Amino acid sequence: MRYLILSDIHANRPALEAVLKDAASFDMIWCLGDLVGYGPDPNECVERIQGLEHLSLAGNHDWAALGQLSLDHFNLDAREANSWTREELWPSTREFLESLPTSMVQDDITLAHGSPREPVWEYLLDAGLAAINFRHFSTQICLVGHTHIPIAFVLNEENARCYPLVPPYSGPLALDPHRMILNPGSVGQPRDGDPRASYALLDTDARTWELRRVAYPVEITQERMRARSLPRRLIDRLALGR
Numbered sequence: 001m002r003y004l005i006l007s008d009i010h011a012n013r014p015a016l017e018a019v020l021k022d023a024a025s026f027d028m029i030w031c032l033g034d035l036v037g038y039g040p041d042p043n044e045c046v047e048r049i050q051g052l053e054h055l056s057l058a059g060n061h062d063w064a065a066l067g068q069l070s071l072d073h074f075n076l077d078a079r080e081a082n083s084w085t086r087e088e089l090w091p092s093t094r095e096f097l098e099s100l101p102t103s104m105v106q107d108d109i110t111l112a113h114g115s116p117r118e119p120v121w122e123y124l125l126d127a128g129l130a131a132i133n134f135r136h137f138s139t140q141i142c143l144v145g146h147t148h149i150p151i152a153f154v155l156n157e158e159n160a161r162c163y164p165l166v167p168p169y170s171g172p173l174a175l176d177p178h179r180m181i182l183n184p185g186s187v188g189q190p191r192d193g194d195p196r197a198s199y200a201l202l203d204t205d206a207r208t209w210e211l212r213r214v215a216y217p218v219e220i221t222q223e224r225m226r227a228r229s230l231p232r233r234l235i236d237r238l239a240l241g242r
Ligand code: ZN
Pocket: 008, 010, 034, 059, 061, 146, 148
């Protein structure tokens, strides 16, 4: 199977469309959560994913938009954007988001929004935290999002060392022989200094993980955010990838 791996779309429809076009052919989407929050088109993004063969997880922003998490957990800009999102959600979008699990195992691969230990909240930003998290899932591979930064953590079981593989990669990563935690980065709000949408293609037959970046019309998303009076800092950061 060829899975299109998306995470942190954050209601950014132009970025989502660019990714779907660039990925071209895939059997199914696995979406690792945070479909909404920050961006201007929460309902349209959810509807687009619903129309495609997919499995999705809930992220912290999805829960906040549903009122399942207090907005006190978020910084001021995120809080403001999330309050706006709450008001905007169509009943069908709410129903969809409410149905999403926070982690699952599919095709012998573990999926979580943040981490296998704390699926909704934990940020796997370094090898130390990743090393701990390898004890919290039993499959060889785990996929996570949440940090908006594409990275791979590899566990070498012979010497019990965990190390990060920071992109760009020279080509698709081989999934074998080690255990790995893989993060595709964010479709709708990248934070690694590259404003292009980030995603991955996981091929479970070829056993490869291919990380990809694709440019999208950032200014269209920014314009739509301005029209909705979303916070200035959230608008500006899209052009910076920060
Ligand atoms: Zn996110």
